[in-house]
Amino acid sequence: MLVVLVLIVGCGGEGAGEEPLTVFAAASLTDVFQELAPGARFNFAGSDELATQIREGARADLYAAASPRYPAELHDEGLLEAPRVFATNRLVVVVPGGNPAGIASLGDLTREDVKLVIGARGVPIGDYTRTVLAAAGRMDVLAQVVSEEEDVKGVLGKVRLGEADAGFVYATDALAAGVAVRMIELPAAIQAEVRYAVAIIRSTERREDAEEFVDLLLSPRGQEPLREAGFASP
Numbered sequence: 001m002l003v004v005l006v007l008i009v010g011c012g013g014e015g016a017g018e019e020p021l022t023v024f025a026a027a028s029l030t031d032v033f034q035e036l037a038p039g040a041r042f043n044f045a046g047s048d049e050l051a052t053q054i055r056e057g058a059r060a061d062l063y064a065a066a067s068p069r070y071p072a073e074l075h076d077e078g079l080l081e082a083p084r085v086f087a088t089n090r091l092v093v094v095v096p097g098g099n100p101a102g103i104a105s106l107g108d109l110t111r112e113d114v115k116l117v118i119g120a121r122g123v124p125i126g127d128y129t130r131t132v133l134a135a136a137g138r139m140d141v142l143a144q145v146v147s148e149e150e151d152v153k154g155v156l157g158k159v160r161l162g163e164a165d166a167g168f169v170y171a172t173d174a175l176a177a178g179v180a181v182r183m184i185e186l187p188a189a190i191q192a193e194v195r196y197a198v199a200i201i202r203s204t205e206r207r208e209d210a211e212e213f214v215d216l217l218l219s220p221r222g223q224e225p226l227r228e229a230g231f232a233s234p
Contacts, residue, residue, distance in 0.1 A: 021209050022059060024050040026066035026124065026196065027151035028089070028170045032229040033064070036222070037213070046123045046151035054079055054201065061204040062213060066124040066152075066170075068197040075199060083199040086217045087231040089170045090191050091125075091132050093184040094159050094177070101165035104184065106133075109141045109166055116141065117155050117164040120148040125155065128192040129168040135190035156181070170194065172230035195234065 022041045025033050030044045043050065043058075047065035051074055054060060063080060065071050071083035095103050101114055109116055119126030126148065133139050146164060149155045155167040160180045174183040198217060200210045216222040223233050 018206075021061050021206055021213065023062045023064065023213070024054065024058070024060045025062075025064040026050070027153045028066055028125070028173055029064055029196070030153070031176050032172075032225055032231070036225055044153075046119075048122050048124075049150060060201050061206045061210045062198060062200055064196060064198040066194070066196055067127070068195050069124075071197045071199045079202060080199040081202060083197040084214060084218065085195045085197050085234040086214075086222075087196040087226050088234055089172055089194040089196065089231055091128055091168055091186055091194065092171045092174050093166055093186065094156065094169050094174045094181040095166045095184065096159055096162050097179050097182055099182050100162075103166050106136055106138050106141065106186070109144055110138070111144070114144045114166065115146045115164045116144040117147045117149060117158045117167040118142075118145055119152060119155055119168070120150055123150060124194075125152040125169065128194055131192040132168070132186060132190050135192075136187075175230045196231070 020039055020041045023033065024043045026047045027044045033042060047067055047070050050063060051070040054063060054074060063071060068083060068085060071080055074080040075083055095101065103109065103114065118129045121127065133141055147158060152169050152173050156169050156173050156177060158164045159167040160177060174181055198214055200207065200214065204210055
């Protein structure tokens with residue numbers, strides 16, 4: 001089931017002198033996309049950074065972002081085909097596995113001794129975090145931020161290493177980290193609308209393979225491994 005995209009990314013193959021499908025994707029998609037398409041060439045980073053690279057002419061066939069914002073902007077600029085939402089996610093707070101700071105709720109994050117790490121402004125995980133805090137009426141939490149990271153992997157990494165007492169990440173990243181972190185769920189009423197959008201680069205020379213990738217992401221076969229990783233269907 002996890003090799004459903006092998007036929008797509010393997011079309012042509014090295015024997016035919018063709019390069020693999022090149023996918024620019026949000027860092028939070030790293031594990032599931034590598035399982036789905038082990039033969040593809042990936043560039044995982046913050047969605048905003050990837051958008052900048054595409055604007056500057058970086059070669060790619062597909063762009064999958066953790067927010068519809070950047071695909072929509074690139075579409076308006078004529079660089080992408082129409083984006084399509086293929087998955088959703090939710091935010092959680094993560095703490096190191098031993099939870100040395102004893103954090104159990106958003107309110108605990110306001111303590112003066114707490115070191116918090118979040119995504120930078122303009123990065124989807126950073127913008128979603130600020131949306132959640134605004135909805136909860138807890139923007140005071142930001143006073144405890146000691147670092148702002150360029151993607152969700154940076155946030156998770158600092159919490160795992162014990163360099164921070166807590167961080168805001170996607171539920172999928174928290175699940176993938178296993179016992180290295182402890183996950184604290186957030187109320188549904190304050191959740192941000194986290195949507196992932198994918199679009200084909202208009203200049204791609206592998207349009208057919210790119211279209212098959214998108215179609216499969218939206219199909220039941222493609223949605224199943226996403227759900228197993230903790231994503232939800234759009």
